[in-house]
Amino acid sequence: MSEKMIISNLEYYPGMKIEQHISLVQGSSVRSKHAGRDFMAGIKSIFGGELLGYTELLHESREEAVDRMVRQAQEVGANAVLNVRFSTSSIAAGAAEIFVYGSAVMLVEEV
Amino acid sequence: MSNLIIFAVLMVLGYGFGQYNEQRHYKSIKKREALLSTLPAVATKYPPGDERHRQTMVMGSVVVASDYFKSFVASLVNVFGGRVRSFEPLLDRGRREAMLRLKQEASEQGASMVFNIKYETSRIGGKVPTIEVLAYGTALTPLHSPSTHGEQLSQQV
Amino acid sequence: MQYQDRIPPDGINTPGRHPLREFLRLSVMALLAIITLGFLLNSAGGTLGGLIPFKYELWLADRIDSASVDAGQESPFAQTITHPELQEYLQSVADRVASAMELEASMPITLHYSDDDLVNAYATIGGHVYFFRGLLSLLPHENALSMLMAHEFSHVSLRHTAKGIGGGLALAAGTSLLGMSQKNQLFGLATTLTSTRFSRNMETQADRSALAAVNRMYGHVAGASALFILFMQQRDEEEGQFDKFLSTHPLDEQRIQRIEDLALERQWLLEGETTPLPDKYSSWLR
Numbered sequence: 001m002s003e004k005m006i007i008s009n010l011e012y013y014p015g016m017k018i019e020q021h022i023s024l025v026q027g028s029s030v031r032s033k034h035a036g037r038d039f040m041a042g043i044k045s046i047f048g049g050e051l052l053g054y055t056e057l058l059h060e061s062r063e064e065a066v067d068r069m070v071r072q073a074q075e076v077g078a079n080a081v082l083n084v085r086f087s088t089s090s091i092a093a094g095a096a097e098i099f100v101y102g103s104a105v106m107l108v109e110e111v
Numbered sequence: 112m113s114n115l116i117i118f119a120v121l122m123v124l125g126y127g128f129g130q131y132n133e134q135r136h137y138k139s140i141k142k143r144e145a146l147l148s149t150l151p152a153v154a155t156k157y158p159p160g161d162e163r164h165r166q167t168m169v170m171g172s173v174v175v176a177s178d179y180f181k182s183f184v185a186s187l188v189n190v191f192g193g194r195v196r197s198f199e200p201l202l203d204r205g206r207r208e209a210m211l212r213l214k215q216e217a218s219e220q221g222a223s224m225v226f227n228i229k230y231e232t233s234r235i236g237g238k239v240p241t242i243e244v245l246a247y248g249t250a251l252t253p254l255h256s257p258s259t260h261g262e263q264l265s266q267q268v
Numbered sequence: 269m270q271y272q273d274r275i276p277p278d279g280i281n282t283p284g285r286h287p288l289r290e291f292l293r294l295s296v297m298a299l300l301a302i303i304t305l306g307f308l309l310n311s312a313g314g315t316l317g318g319l320i321p322f323k324y325e326l327w328l329a330d331r332i333d334s335a336s337v338d339a340g341q342e343s344p345f346a347q348t349i350t351h352p353e354l355q356e357y358l359q360s361v362a363d364r365v366a367s368a369m370e371l372e373a374s375m376p377i378t379l380h381y382s383d384d385d386l387v388n389a390y391a392t393i394g395g396h397v398y399f400f401r402g403l404l405s406l407l408p409h410e411n412a413l414s415m416l417m418a419h420e421f422s423h424v425s426l427r428h429t430a431k432g433i434g435g436g437l438a439l440a441a442g443t444s445l446l447g448m449s450q451k452n453q454l455f456g457l458a459t460t461l462t463s464t465r466f467s468r469n470m471e472t473q474a475d476r477s478a479l480a481a482v483n484r485m486y487g488h489v490a491g492a493s494a495l496f497i498l499f500m501q502q503r504d505e506e507e508g509q510f511d512k513f514l515s516t517h518p519l520d521e522q523r524i525q526r527i528e529d530l531a532l533e534r535q536w537l538l539e540g541e542t543t544p545l546p547d548k549y550s551s552w553l554r
Binding site for chain 2: 269271272273274275281282283284285287288290291294295297298301
Binding site for chain 1: 151182191193206210230
C-alpha cells in the first residue's frame with residue numbers, strides 16, 4: 001500500500017514539482033502491551049537498557065499510524081506526503097499513542 | 112456489594128453520556144469542517160514566495176476526557192495488550208477540534224491559509240484519561256485582499 | 269501551486285468496533301484469565317501453606333499473643349470461657365470429639381468463647397477455636413454441638429488455616445505484582461470468586477471429616493444436619509440471594525444433602541437417639 005506513496009520529511013521533493021497541496025493528513029494508533037510484558041519491562045527497568053517489548057510495541061504502532069496516514073492521503077488523491085512529523089504521547093497508564101501527520105500533495109515531474 | 116453497584120452505575124452513565132457526547136461532537140465537527148474547508152492548513156514550512164502576506168501565529172487547543180466506560184475497557188486492554196480502540200475517537204476528536212479552533216482563529220483574521228501546522232498532545236492526568244491537543248501554525252493573510260479586520264491590518268504593516 | 273483542503277473520509281483513524289462488543293469480549297477474557305490465574309495461585313499457595321509444620325502455626329499464634337500484650341492491647345486469644353461449668357462441659361465434649369477424630373497431641377485445641385449474638389464459630393491459627401454465644405444458644409442437642417466442634421477441629425487438623433493464609437498471600441502477591449489489586453472492580457470480584465470456591469472446598473472437606481467423627485462418637489449421625497438447618501434458617505432471615513452466591517461456605521441445602529449422601533454411602537445411620545444438652549446449659553450462656 002505504502003510503496004506507491006512518497007513519504008518524506010523534507011519540504012519538497014528534489015526534481016519534482018508540487019502541483020497541489022491537497023490536505024493535512026494524519027494517522028494515529030494507541031496500543032498497550034499485555035500485563036506479562038508490562039511486568040517483564042518493570043523488572044528490566046531496574047537494570048536499565050533497552051526494553052525490547054516496548055520498542056516492538058511502539059514500532060508496530062508507528063507502522064500502523066503511518067499506514068493510516070497513507071490511507072488518508074490516498075483517499076484525498078495525493079501521491080506524496082511531505083514534511084511528515086511523528087509524535088508520541090502517553091494517554092493512560094500503559095497506553096501510548098503514536099501520531100503522525102504531514103502535508104498530502106500531488107507531485108508532478110518538473111518540465 | 113455497594114462497590115459493585117456504584118461501578119455498574121458509573122459504567123452505564125459513562126457509556127450513555129459518552130456515546131451521546133461523542134456523536135454530538137462528531138456531528139458538530141463535520142459541520143464546521145465543511146464550512147472551514149476553504150481555508151487550507153498545511154504542514155509544510157515554505158509559503159509561496161510570490162505574494163506578500165501578513166503572518167500571525169494561530170492556535171487552537173482543546174481538553175477532552177474519555178468516559179468511565181471507555182477508560183475501563185482500555186484498562187482491560189492493558190491486561191492483554193493490543194490496540195486500544197476505545198481511545199481512538201477521543202484523540203481523533205481532540206485533533207479535529209483543535210484544528211477547527213485554529214482555523215476559526217485564522218479565518219477571523221481573514222487568513223487565506225495556515226502553514227507549518229504542528230500538533231502537541233499531552234496527557235493531563237485525572238482518573239479518567241484526559242488529554243490536551245494543541246494545534247498551532249502560521250496564518251497567512253494576503254496584504255492586498257480586502258480583510259474582515261481592516262483596522263488590524265493597518266496596525267501590522 | 270494550488271492549495272486545497274480536502275477532508276479525508278471518516279473511519280481511517282477510528283475504525284470503531286462497537287464499544288459494547290469490545291467490552292463484552294474483554295470482560296469474558298479477563299474473567300477467565302483471572303479465575304484461572306487466581307485458582308492456580310490460590311492452590312499453589314494453599315499447598316505450600318499446608319506444608320508448613322503445625323508447630324510454626326503455634327509459634328506464630330504465640331507471637332501474635334505476646335505482640336498484642338506488648339502493645340498494650342487485648343490479645344485475640346484472651347477470650348476464654350469464663351463460666352466454669354460451661355468451660356468444663358465444652359471441654360469434655362471437645363475432648364471426646366478430639367479423641368474420636370484421633371487428633372494428635374502435637375495439635376492442641378484451645379477453646380474460646382465470645383459473648384456475642386453472632387451465629388458463628390471459627391478456627392484460627394494455632395488451633396484456637398472460637399464459639400459465639402449466638403450460635404451456642406441455638407444448638408438443639410449435644411450431637412449438633414459435637415458436629416460443630418468436629419467441623420472446626422477438622423479445619424485445624426486438615427491445616428485449613430495455614431492453607432487459607434498461604435493461598436491468600438499468593439493471591440495478593442500475584443495480583444499486586446500484575447498491578448491490579450483493588451483498583452479494578454472486576455478483578456476484585458473474580459478473586460473473590462476463586463477464593464470463595466477454594467474455601468468452599470475446604471468447608472466440604474471439614475464437613476465430611478466431622479461427620480465421620482460424629483458417627484464414631486454416637487454410632488449414628490442423627491442430628492448432625494441440625495447444625496446446617498440452623499444456619500439455613502438464620503441465613504434466610506439475614507441475607508439476600510446474591511450474598512449467598514458469594515458466600516465462602518457451601519449453600520446450606522447442599523451441605524445437608526451432601527451429609528445425607530455421605531451417610532448413605534458409608535452406611536451410617538441417619539436415625540438415632542440424640543443426646544440432650546445439660547439442663548442448665550442455657551443458663552450458662554448468660
